[in-house]
Amino acid sequence: MIPAKFSYVRPESLDEAVQALDGAGEDTKVLAGGQSLLPLLRLRLAYPEAIVDLTRLGELRGVRDEGGHLWIGSGTTHHELIRDPLVRQHAGLLAQTAATVADPAVRHRGTLGGSLAHADPAADLPATVLTLDGELVVRGPGGERTIPASSFFVDYLTSVLRPAEILTGIRIPKTWGGWNFHYEKFCRTAQSWAIVGVAAAVRRSDGAVAEARLGLTNMGSTPLRAQAVEAAVQSSAPGSHDALRAAAASADDGTSPPSDLHGQADYRRHLVRVLTARALITASRL
Amino acid sequence: MTTAPEVGRDRRRKEDARLITGRTNWTDNIQLPGMLYVAFLRSPMAHARIRNVDVSGVLGQDGVVAAYTGADLAAEQGSLPCAWPVTEDIVIPDHPPMAVDEVRYVGEAVACVVATDRYVAADMLELIEIDYEPLPPVLDMEAALAEGASLVHSDKGTNASFTWPFSAGDVDAAFGDDAVVVSRRYVQQRLIPAAMEPRSVVVAPEGDGYTMWSATQIPHVLRLMLAMVTGIAEHQLRVVAPDVGGGFGSKLQVTAEEVITLLLAKRLRKPVKWTEGRTEGIQTTHHGRDQIQKVALAADRDGRFRGLKIELLADMGAYLMLVTPGVPLLGAFMFPAIYKFDAYSFTCTGVFTTKMPTDAYRGAGRPEATYAIERLVDEMAVELRMDPMELRRRNWIKHEEFPYTTIATLTYDTGNYEAATEKALQLFGYDKLRAEQADRRERGDAVQLGIGISTFTEMCGLAPSRILGQLAYGAGGWESASVRMLPTGKVEVVTGSSAHGQGHETAWSQIAADQLGVPFEDVTVLHGDTRVSPKGMDTYGSRSLAVGGTALVQACDRVVDKAKRIAAHMLEASEEDIEFEGGTFRVRGTPEPATTIQEVALATFAAHDLPEGVEASLDSDATFDPENFSYPHGTHLCAAEVDTETGMVKLRSYVAVDDVGVVINPLIVEGQVHGGLAQGIAQALYEEAVYDSEGNLLTSTLADYLIPSAADLPEFVTDRTETPSTTNPLGVKGVGEAGTIASTPAVVNAVVDAIRQFGVNDVPMPCSPEHVWRAIQEAGGEPATTLGRGPGR
């Protein structure tokens, strides 16, 4: 990799990192796992003047049970998400989704926080955090704020994070007790990005699906919720595969999928209907 | 001492420990005192006139040593060579290593910066100013040949480089009114070789001459060509191919970067290094395939093949590189494959476009041919309502008919298609899978099953020099070997072929061990350095073993002949009475007295008592020029599951029964087959270089150019039959390309077979989910009323 020149600091504490960023503009970038930032540097698509490396910050690591929610440090790697007992217990969808990301090398370095902050609609974890009604905790020069995932993503590679803000942790409500999950990722090779992905959380009652939450990967400029399908499930309480398929038929409502090398928009619209049906069926265990 | 023969043994590769751990001499690992680094500024335009290039902003910057434009080097940079002018009237445009007046593909070098640090060199490129006057890109081969098309090389008056025809038999009669004819148009998509090790070159001035280390497959050819291009005398150039991490043909080239790096070392009198980045490599290491094939097969109603017509357009890209125009010709002879025809016609037109030049890529011409014929045979089977295997059986050359001269004038020495097919069918469970296929169709399952066959052959062991001459290739096809017996009886084998991942060091050791009766461990194999192995034709076209291995056998024979005279003298017997076995010379019929080859080596070195007129050396050289090609063949069977709702293809099983003749090392053969299959399957399902309408390469990272990994491939079932070649004493045929050549049509045949009931008779490669899904849609197939019935992950 031959990136353009940049200066580099590696703070030892969160306060130090916030200080380092204070007043810094767009030209300063924080570095977590580097699995999205480094490719940009390599291709000279990003020219940061300074890089603030977060990898030494203990405050961004670990998973804690904080009573009403689970707190997951933004520096938690994909690999750690797959293994963590608390994540598996309370937010199994995250572990399942993380397991579909890239390859072991990427999963050992890439972080949950980096994946959310990068705000790539083709990334898998953002749709899942959105599905689980996660909240993002952010520290900046002005202090801390908490942003619901539903208002975090703004556009392609754009979130509400301000340049001097650090994403410190992700809160997942501990309300997923009776739910079942499935992440349905559609990609051409085992290591490639999702053409379309569907994150599904399903709650059953009386042999039918009472509620569903669905997040969509790569169906627009941000991760999306398939609200029409969620509503259809709510109103029809599907109790069979056919009924779930029927509910999934509106999965592309309100989406604006891209057309690129890996799929034209009309194909993605078709795919999301098929994959949503499959995700619902698998998660429903019907 | 008689030990089990080495040939046929599963020896682990000697070279792997250093290759796998990376603790080796990759070109980019080479560091020399005072070394400078060059970076190239590359054209962002597919086609443009260069109005002005200004490097003045770079000069004088910290760390910058020099900066040059194409014009600065115009007087000395010459033109990159094309060694295969396939016709007398071929159009070969000038190919300056750095563009001078015009750029003709995105990525073409236009200027370079030399600095004391590779980061500085890269940064400085952004300070070079270039004024381009855009010219129309030429991207579509058929449009490029139309009247009034924009020209890639305006001074040539045409975008056609050459047209090469071949014809045998009465084609019109074969395609007469009573024939069943199947005609198709197939597209061989453009592919990117993507060897694991990027290209890299280091040049150091040494005395009056230069040493070049390059990640190349062809150190010998490269030295000769560099001398011709730059005018630097051949004896003042040493070219070293250190350990090279794969090539697949992409390093069978004389590149702009090699020439310029050499010229820079010459100008600056300092060692200079260049190593490509992955994206740079994807854009500017030659590409492969890229043909439009109009093909037609004629048969009798009962399935007997009559004639074959092939019309190709082959994309040359912007220039002709080392063997660019020859690649489709290597295929010209292989379209008839294993089948008997009354008549055959072939024509190929090479077309210039404003894209990266194409050139040899694993299989070079033969995968294209095999694909077309094996796809066509399947289509004919449908037309005739016959089982595709039965149709093949009716038409292939029977084992008792060898040697057989095909309609394309090649004489296949040996082969046994029946045996390979029988074995493959058994391993595959053909009948059972056909039953499952019928059942899934019956049920209207969302996941359909298809079976694909490829009964392929190829020509390798490149090549008889005589034939290369007839085909206007610029060099011969021989190979050399030398054997040096050291005083202690250890052996140095020198080969002119140049391994870059094939395992020569192991296989050559096995051959020498058997021939000389020495332990495997006592042999070391030297290659890839024009100073160590001065003569060679290098490695490509599955030639190393069939040609270079034979040269080694001959050199070993000569060592034994010399040693025999000395042994006779030592044993006080006449030479005719000496027999040699397992490394020991003895008088025929008696166990004693005896002497070993090691003892003879020491006695020869001491030279105290040699027979009259015998020189004090056992060392021998040999050069072998084959009489004929060799013709590996095999039967590959693929079962593919197609998810008709998404178009996703999953390979369920893959059986490859290959006949590569005598096997020196089964483990290496297995590895070659596995890697080959992966690459051929990659063409069928995953890989495609895509240019946009402006001529930008969209697939310029490995996130967009999809290379499959082990996780995407089924567990291969491989087996062999062994019909020795009779064109070389080892009986070997070559295995470097077989898997790649065979597998692409096997997979696509399986995909098409799975969805034929929807009315589909082709899916354009790669058979991506979207292509498959669209093929079903376009055929009017609506496979499922409610979607989502197929499997999840």
Ligand SMILES: Cc1cc2nc3c(=O)[nH]c(=O)nc-3n(C[C@H](O)[C@H](O)[C@H](O)COP(=O)(O)OP(=O)(O)OC[C@H]3O[C@@H](n4cnc5c(N)ncnc54)[C@H](O)[C@@H]3O)c2cc1C
């Ligand atoms: C070969 C390859 C394949 C991949 N495939 C997939 C895939 O299939 N699915 C998928 O989802 N992802 C994939 N990825 C991306 C991967 O998951 C990344 O790890 C992730 O997107 C970014 O996480 P990171 O920790 O590496 O972030 P970095 O690359 O370090 O940073 C990414 C961006 O986020 C910012 N950032 C990082 N951390 C913070 C923070 N705490 N606060 C504020 N800003 C921050 C950085 O400044 C930068 O702009 C792939 C990556 C590679 C290299």
